[in-house]
Amino acid sequence: MSDQAPTSTSTEIARPARTETTVRQLVSAAAGLRDESSLLSDDAKDLHRRALLHNLDTRTAPHAQRPVVDLLQSLSESGFAWSEIARLIGVSVPALRKWRSGESPTGGNRRRLAQLLAMVDFLANDYLVDDPASWMDVPISSQAPLAPNDLYEMGRLDLVLDWASQRLEGHEVLDEALPNWRERYASDFEVVRWLDGQLVTRPRER
């Protein structure tokens, strides 16, 4: 025993140096893997979004060949309000009224109308959204009034599709769309249903 003890002590003294090296190497390797996977994840997200938007473009083309009156009628029958269609494609309500009466929109506006209809198809057929016009109007988080139609108006069609596919949490969608959304929509007021059945704004209870 007495002969073995120094040997054992000698071995134990040497061990921490090797362990430290091994742990450092492990941390370094793990950090490298994490960075690589993060980059890969970002690349994959970017590629997936570009593929989705390409798919949306492909679906837009056939609609763009239809008469504008038909496009407007299809959107209306989907449940969109005229003011909502106008907002989503970036024109005035009177402009829409003129198109409904037979005036021609510019090529860009015709394409934007067709793209909105393609989005409705996409949501209904690929993501099984039961009622796309309603879904577009429902806030993404209880902490802000932003809905998919607001993302669409901002031009973040990729986020609309990501939200529909449930690949992101609501707060992640909003963080990407509007990083300051928490401050922007912080309010001392709340909207509640009052005794008469109508909605009212009142100071939030602290």
Added chain:
Amino acid sequence: LAHDLEFPRKPNDLYLAQGSEVSPDRPLMQGDVLDGVEIAGLEDGEGLGVIVTHACSMRRGAVLAPRLRIARVIRSKMLEQADWTEGFSRHMLLPWLIPGNLEHHFTASLEDAGIVKSESAMQLPRLACLSPFGITLLQQRVILSASRHIVPTSDLHLVNAPVLAELEMLEDWREAARKNGTSYDEAEAIFDELMSADAGDGSLRDDLTEPARRSVVRRQIVDVRRERFGS
């Protein structure tokens, strides 16, 4: 920030329609700018006025309230963004009111307001209708003027949304009725009956308070409208 007074960045943010683009089928609404208004109590004759009665108090069901509150609109100096956020706390700003004339600006003095009979207001020419955001800007300034509270427009819009959704459906309904030769009064009465009917689980009007139900109501109304008026 949410607690600042807000402002429009361009005419389309503030106005839904101006001049000849205002649809005659659109029912009167808060934020409509009328010409030739005589306001009780002001004794300044006829002039421009903006309806300040809250959107949710404009109608009893689908039928216009008998009296409206209207504020006098007058010409103003050139209005800039800082005027929205730092001054004019008792005014609603109406820049670019006259289409094609970006130099002419107007303001509504929210203290110079009074009652006008709806039947008179309905006969007056409309210069402009505010957009949904424009209506919330007006409401924000009315509330500030009356109570010194600043309520974010996003909260105000949530309250207005069901009423504005119904208004838009009523506008389409009136247009279809007019083309069909039915009077506005008769058309509104039918529309109101439809929106108010309660089949046991609430009315269509109740459904409009739920964002997820609005498109369902729109589709139902479109179906009935086509069946009844053919368009």
